[in-house]
Amino acid sequence: MFNIFGNNPSSADGQDNSSHKTPNKLNQQDNDLLIELKGIQKEFKTDAGPFLALKGIDLKINSGEFVGVIGKSGSGKSTMINMITGIDRPTAGEVWVNGTPIHKFSENKMAKWRGTNMGVVFQFFQLLPTLTVIENVMLPMDFGNKYSPRERREKAMDILALMDVDSQADKLPTMISGGQQQRVAIARALANDPPIIVADEPTGNLDSKTAAQVFDLFQKLVEQGKTFLMVTHDDDLAGQLSRVITITDGLLDHEDNQPSQPILPAQLEEVS
Ligand SMILES: Nc1ncnc2c1ncn2[C@@H]1O[C@H](COP(=O)(O)OP(=O)(O)OP(=O)(O)O)[C@@H](O)[C@H]1O
Numbered sequence: 590m591f592n593i594f595g596n597n598p599s600s601a602d603g604q605d606n607s608s609h610k611t612p613n614k615l616n617q618q619d620n621d622l623l624i625e626l627k628g629i630q631k632e633f634k635t636d637a638g639p640f641l642a643l644k645g646i647d648l649k650i651n652s653g654e655f656v657g658v659i660g661k662s663g664s665g666k667s668t669m670i671n672m673i674t675g676i677d678r679p680t681a682g683e684v685w686v687n688g689t690p691i692h693k694f695s696e697n698k699m700a701k702w703r704g705t706n707m708g709v710v711f712q713f714f715q716l717l718p719t720l721t722v723i724e725n726v727m728l729p730m731d732f733g734n735k736y737s738p739r740e741r742r743e744k745a746m747d748i749l750a751l752m753d754v755d756s757q758a759d760k761l762p763t764m765i766s767g768g769q770q771q772r773v774a775i776a777r778a779l780a781n782d783p784p785i786i787v788a789d790e791p792t793g794n795l796d797s798k799t800a801a802q803v804f805d806l807f808q809k810l811v812e813q814g815k816t817f818l819m820v821t822h823d824d825d826l827a828g829q830l831s832r833v834i835t836i837t838d839g840l841l842d843h844e845d846n847q848p849s850q851p852i853l854p855a856q857l858e859e860v861s
C-alpha cells in the first residue's frame with residue numbers, strides 16, 4: 590500500500606525574519622513555530638452593515654502539533670481556518686507559515702503554495718460535482734507535480750482504500766452518501782502528502798466508529814510529523830488532543846495562544 594505516512598524528504602525554508610528563523614538558529618520555541626496568526630481581524634459586509642467575525646486573533650502553532658479548535662456555531666472557527674489556508678483574506682493582521690507571510694501571496698501563488706504544503710478538508714466537502722470521486726482526489730496531484738501522471742491513479746486508489754471508499758471511485762460525488770463524501774474530501778486533502786493538514790469538522794458526518802477510525806489515522810499522520818489543525822464538535826475526540834483552543838465570538842481564549850509542545854521540523858516546499 591502507498592505509504593501516506595512516509596516522511597517527505599524535501600524541505601524548504603521560508604523567508605527569514607526576526608521572529609521566524611530557520612531551524613537550529615534560535616531557541617527551541619522559535620525553531621518549531623510553524624503557523625502564526627498576528628492580530629487577525631475579518632470583517633464581512635452584510636446587508637445589515639459590517640460584521641466583525643474575527644476580532645483580533647493571535648495564535649502560534651508549532652510543527653508537529655495536533656490542535657483542536659472548538660467553539661459554538663457562528664463563533665468564527667471556519668473563518669479562522671480560512672485565514673490559515675489562505676482560502677480567505679484577513680481584513681487586518683498577518684498570517685505566517687514556516688516564516689512566510691502568506692497573506693501577501695497573490696491568488697495564484699497562494700493556490701500553488703497550498704496545493705503543495707497544505708491539505709484542506711472543507712466543512713461542506715467542496716468536491717467538484719462533475720468529476721468522479723477518484724478524479725477529485727487526483728486533481729491536487731495534477732496541480733502538484735509530486736507524482737508522475739502514471740502514478741496518480743494508483744496513489745489516489747490507495748488513499749481512497751485507506752479511507753475505505755475505494756469502491757466508490759468511479760461514482761460522481763452526488764451518488765454517494767454524506768459520510769462517504771466526507772471521507773473522499775479527506776482523501777483529497779491527503780493526496781499530495783502535505784506536511785500541514787487543516788480540517789473543518791472532518792468527522793462531522795461520520796458515525797462514531799468510523800469517526801474513531803479516521804481520528805486514529807489523523808493521529809498516525811501526526812506521529813509521522815504532520816501538523817494537524819482540526820475543528821470539531823466532538824467532545825470525545827477533542828478530549829484526546831493535547832491542545833484544544835476555544836474561540837468565542839471571534840476571539841480566542843487568552844491562554845490558548847501558545848504552542849503546547851515543539852516536536853518535529855517542518856517539511857514545507859517553496860513555490861516560485
Ligand atoms: N461570507 C460571510 N458573510 C457574512 N457573514 C459571514 C460570512 N461568513 C461567515 N459569516 C459570519 O461570521 C460568523 C462566524 O462564522 P463561521 O462560519 O466562522 O462560524 P463557525 O464557528 O465555523 O460555525 P459552525 O460551527 O456553524 O460551522 C457567523 O456569525 C457568520 O454568520
Ligand SMILES: [Mg+2]
Nearest residue numbers: 666667668712
Ligand atoms: Mg464552521
